[in-house]
Amino acid sequence: MTNALTLVPAPHELDIAGHWIGGATAPGDGPTMEVVSPVDGAVVATVPRGSAADVDRAVAAARAALPAWSSTSPADRGAVLHRLAGELETRRERIARAITAEIGAPIALARAAHAGFPVAVTEAVASLAGTIAWTEEIGNSLVVREPVGVVGALTPWNFPLQQVITKIAPALLAGNTVVLKPAETAPLTAPILAEAAAAAGLPAGALNIVHGVGAVVGEAITTHAGIDMVSFTGSTAVGKRVAVAASDTVKRVALELGGKTANLVLPDADLEHAVAETLAYSWTNSGQACGAWTRLLVPADRHDEIVAALVDAAQAYTVGDPWDETTRLGPLASEAQWERVNAYIERGVAAGLDLVHGGPGRVPGLERGAFIRPTIFANVDPRSVVAQEEIFGPVLSVIPYHSEDEAVAIANGTIYGLGAAVFGERDHALAVAGRLEAGQVYVNGGRFNPLAPFGGTKQSGTGREMGVAGVEEFTELKAIQL
Known part of the structure; x- marks a missing residue:
């Protein structure tokens, strides 16, 4: 402290x-x-x-x-x-x-x-x-x-x-x-x-x-x-x-x-950069952002490697007192929000999703406040509740894909169209960005621009x-x- x-x-x-x-x-x-x-x-x-x-x-x-x-x-x-x-x-x-x-x-x-x-x-x-x-x-x-x-x-x-x-x-x-x-x-x-x-x-x-x-x-x-x-x-x-x-x-x-941003990692992406940016955009503000990158789409043959890197990088996301200058994640904004997010995590566990980091329940040592454990599910079915509904908390779903067309279909396969992200060789990533149904697409971690329009498509x-x-x-x- x-x-x-x-x-x-x-x-x-x-x-x-x-x-x-x-x-x-x-x-x-x-x-x-x-x-x-x-x-x-x-x-x-x-x-x-x-x-x-x-x-x-x-x-x-x-x-x-x-x-x-x-x-x-x-x-x-x-x-x-x-x-x-x-x-x-x-x-x-x-x-x-x-x-x-x-x-x-x-x-x-x-x-x-x-x-x-x-x-x-x-x-x-x-x-x-x-x-x-x-x-x-x-x-x-x-x-x-x-x-x-x-x-x-x-x-x-x-x-x-x-x-x-x-x-x-x-x-x-x-x-x-x-x-x-x-x-x-x-x-x-x-x-x-x-x-x-x-x-x-x-x-x-x-x-x-x-x-x-x-x-x-x-x-x-x-x-x-x-x-x-x-x-x-x-x-x-x-x-x-x-x-x-x-x-x-x-x-x-x-x-x-609302949003359910898909972050699509292409086979030619810089994986280390993609992993670091994914957690930053998924968990900043304890995941309480309409544009949070809550769905990570990865090549099926690189899934386990990327999940291992995510779990390793997640150790730096400390949960603690928000008045401490070193804290990365504070509590959720209210007890009601904690109940909502924790219920989604419990549903993911009950559905048999592969829980690789975090999980339901209070953060050890921080049982009094609305502190939630940042959570990663792997091998997620894109049709599952945690992959379809806006959770508004630090819950990341890793979804494997087998072809680029399948990845685009998964990315576009929700009622939302607020944001998306793509990592890969620049021209390749730009081509994929053009196929995504979203009001804004971040390519290779492009920065927020207050002069650019912000808004969504679909619902x-x-x-x-x-x-x-x-x-x-x-x-x-x-x-x-x-």
Whole structure:
């Protein structure tokens, strides 16, 4: 254990006093919710439990701010976002501590990824202000990109601030105003964001935040007649319900949903590199990522060799106290999440899958919190439950294949199409990447690019986030005939 434990927030240090409406804290007039640490079950903060009336107030503030903000030039809106990135950077340590407290992400990961990615994404979006064709002449028509209006943003708990920024930064650059509901179990960065946005010069009412549960606040946002678009990130099951609820007012809906990423290792791949990257992308954030590489497809004649290398490399993925700087994997985000992931591991064992690392049950010495053992199943049937359903935990399935066509069929053989990965000789890997049904494909461990579009096909969602396409998602096209 290191002296990083001094970073643990004091009791009630992270309490949220109220919602953020019209540029000011708006105290809730109802009950509160508790934010619980997955490390030991302790209450780390209380948060107001919002109501439909709170959503009404937030929508009114957003609509009042819309005319002025939408008429601001894209360059000026981009400048605000550029300043917001700087304000978030100055608050990196506070953001990291809040995220570790609420979801148990290791503090080193919280600083680098959870607090770092939002800065990079905000900067990337700001840089697009001068590159998007806000107006374009096509024949005798002037085609104009205009803001959709008021955007409702519903975000998940696994990357609390990153998922928020991925929505609000492009929405704001496009000239929209926003009503945000952060995840009720991971809301602690929202007031830090509000503070940073105000310091960056974002006008009052352009960003509004209402805390609460999905069945109340999320439902009110989704069905509200004053909200013109809903952007949701979460499970496929909930995303379907959001789309149905929003249809009554014919809102635009953008959905970033689940995934079951296949990582296809070709015979000409660098196996050492593929193994290292596979575990990094499978188990980072304790596997709680929609794009986690949870299915590893390997040549059948190299299966045992690759599995042995995976098991050896897995020893470095220590599970422990997330406040310790050396911890690689913290707990899952909640006890409920632990129950879900552990049940999948138990189902894999009961189905007779070849368990080669980890397994069900508590981590020895860490029985109190939501700590799970990172798990590897080998010789997995691609039709099995663990190979088909999104587990959202550190569970890797190794699937052998006998031909490239079979591997592509297995990779495409789920309801999901969010991400994929390929390792092999570059031209060969690129050719295979073109055959995969996914919104983004990583070749030989290619890095995350905040200027590239992100989104899925099939039941992984509709629409795109980030990059030019992510900004255009929040615009309407108007054709003016001349």
